[in-house]
Amino acid sequence: MSRNTSIQVTLKNISKHFGSVRVIDNLDIEFKAGTLTTLLGPSGCGKTTLLRLVSGLEPPTGGEIWFGEQDVSQFSATQRDVGMVFQSYALFPHMNVEKNVGYGLTVLKETKEKIRDAVSRVLETVNLEGFQKRYPDELSGGQQQRVAVARALVLEPKVLLFDEPLSNIDSKLRRSMRDDIRGLQQKTGITSIYVTHDQAEALSVSDEVVVMNDGAIEQQGTPRDLYQRPNSAFVANFIGDSNVVDAILVAEEEGSAIVLGETRIDLEKRKVENRPGKIKLSLRPEMFQLRETGDEKKHVMGTIAHSAYVGAVVEYFISTPVGELFTTAPVSEEQYAPGRKVFLHFHPDELIILPETRG
């Protein structure tokens, strides 16, 4: 049922105020046709509000919402043609699976046979054939979640919305469920918006991620983009782990260099857009290798403050002249006791230089 009629969702200058609280203020955002875009951010950042604005459940205070070439700002949720998977699933407890999934079709006054066929077809796509007569309280959490997805899909909406759909599912199952959602979205090609506060879920499931903070967009881009080129300390910290440190950028004839405490790192051919002077760096924990030996001029020297064995890796907190740095090392390597002096080796290309204006 792939559709070539996917539409782009555009929010223009959208605002939502609750009394004097400006949850969302003059936001512009595009969700590309046929893609799955995640709204990612800490709780209270306005991501769920944004989703509800798109659904029509919440009227905007100002601004416009466009589905493709149509302005739907004045449409109520009932008229907007969106499907939504709620955090709590919101399955009707007094209806069995078939009635739940077929609810929208009965509203449209379809014939009984048509409803039955449509329901069994959509249940098949979520691997729940044969569950028609079960009631929600007779299903596991994962099954309930899939019923909710089936119900959102059955009317073939223009836009699919997911409001933290996996937050009530235990972590093992979550991994396979998010793959299912991803697969389903790609198969149907319905433009989808997905809200979560779990960055791993966001990275794995989306075509694009929008990182939100305090009602504003911090950065929008592909998962890889966000991880490798975060444009603010907030994004660097929110997507994966990161050590954000101060450094100084110096420009010389043969190329730029970064002064990080005692250490000086030549950037060689790498292009830098920042102006020379104070900058902020994001150092990913996994870019470091811990060595007993090193050159103070090229590697960051530090002392192990404390370490923790967490199974697959050992986590180290290392006191250095630029502040405490967090890193991990494979268990197979030598373990360093607190107080040991170590050198942090890394490749200059892996340094992330955060843009000036932010963070």
Place this chain on the structure above:
Amino acid sequence: MQVSFGERSFRVGIFTWAVIGVISYWILPWFALEYGLFDATMDEYWDTLGWKSHPVSMLTPVFLLLFIPIGWANWSREIQGRLLVSLALVATLLLAVDFIIPGRSMGLGTGVILIVLAALFSYGIARLGFLQGDIFISGAVTVVIFIILVFVFYPVLQIFYKVAVTKEGDFAPFQFFNIITSFGIGRVVLNTLLLAISVGVATTLLGLLFALYSVRATSPLRHLMRVFYILPIITPPFVVGMSLILLFGRAGILNDVLMYFFGSGGLFIPEGVEGIFERSGYIYGFRGIFLAQVLSLTPVSYMVIVGMLTAINPAMEEASLTMRGSRWITLKKVTLPLLAPGLANAFLLGVISSAADFGNPLVLGGEYDVLSTEIYFSIAGAQLDFAKAAALGILLLVLSLTIFLIQKKYLGKKSFVTVTGVQTAGNVTPLPARLQRYLSVFVCCWLLLIGILYVSIFLGGFVKQWGADYTLTFMHHKELWTNGFSSGGWPSFMNSLIFSFIAAPLTAILGILIAYILTRKRFVGHGVIDFGTVLIFAVPGTVTGIAYIMAFNTAPIELTGTAIILVITMIIRAMPVGIRGGMSALSQISPSLEEASLLQRAGSFKTLRSVLLPLLRSTIISSTAYSFIRSMTTVSAVIFLASAGTNVATTYILSRVESGDNGVAVAYGSVLILTMLAFTLLVQAVTGRSRIEKQM
């Protein structure tokens, strides 16, 4: 051009309503009939038709038909909405003026046309984007606001109006102060306050003890506390007072016993010596009312405190125990402070209920006047002093409203939440052993007293003359039930049943609708409904009674003497039950269920019908049942409004008490209690935990 489904239903809706209006203009009475609709002759009916006698007879139908082209025209939503809204408002205004100026009363047809206008108004505001253009909810909001304006605000304003004008209709701004500073009123207010506060303190203390006992004691006796839930529900408020008279009255059992031993010629008194005891009416006055109110109101405070007590997380008390606090210390330093809001709530509830109580002071008051009875006596009988009744009503209203607002502000919405006995996880800390022993004795005494009270009510109906002649007899019951359906107790009993039967489902539905609008919707006018609800909760029954008499005795809305006004009174009086039930049920239904339905293209009407109503089914049943019981047992407001033809059970009983026929009154009361008990048990059997309740 293709007309969409929504557009078509909009047009059809407007067309239908306009046509209903025109038809009712043609066939239903425009003016009120002198003797009611069913007793009118054909000629009288003919005369009240608007198009016959109305000076501008064609204006109304033309005006109504005007709505149709507006609804069908292809104008913008904005223009259509504005036109509909302003036309409907203008029409309502014209109607009101047309009746108020000549002082004539509206007939049924006018009522229907008002409803039609309300519907057209709702279509208009929905067009303007009110409540996201939802016609059904717009209509519901309009109707609820209309009801609140007419049956809550208007009567209350009438009290203020009546106190500001003299009997002759002159403006008298200081009349209120003259009345409340006149002789005797200060004493009445003091009496009311003294009684209310003592009853508040007593019921709170007793409620706390009983609550601790029922939740924390290990003795099997605590299961008997269940009667606390049932008895006050099914007992008309003044029946406790009546039974106190049987026990402690002048001819009561206690007097008899004391006379037998200590009176002149008594067992312990030597021949020829004066008795040291004389029969006396010690129960009449403060003591009696106090005792009756404490007996009937303690269960209420008990339920509030039990709800609070079971909501306390047992872990907190366990924490205290692990820190070497004894059970006593734990109770004193942890449990009681945590209960404080519940205790305050119970106290305020006790105060309000005592001040609003009418039946017990009427039966037991004697010389002790309180506001509620004083209001009644100002307009009962020959006095007919409306200004005084209104002034006293204002005092009572202000008192009750103040306490209610304090409660609402400082104690949150707790009073809205129905108290359920849900036990949280963990082990509750039992009572200190000694406390439990004392309490057991006390609870036994209390239950015994209640037992004697109820037994005496039932026996009282079967003895010839309580206090004088204890011969068993059926004469009272015979007088009530075997003299045909048109005399004795039957007419009032049937009236009670029929009125309550009509009022109860309407109360439940309206209550749930108001709860739904209040909790789930935000809109302009929300405050009106919110304040209206506060008034519905806070206005004492006596005040409702005089307000209705003043508001609906004259044009333009003349309803006194009809059954309609009694049904409406019952609905408004039982509304708190409906609203509370609706609120607590809705708080258990996640709003996302409705949102899920809306996103499946269902409108709000379909959502209400297919999603909410099935989930609210058991609430609707229990709300209906309790509204029914409340309507059956209500006294304070209906006593002002019941007339010879519309007497109900409670007013009939009171009239027999007043004429001294205690035997008949008690016999009737016991039948009423049994009816209510049977009904309650039946409802509880039917609404046993259903599948849906378990899922929520």
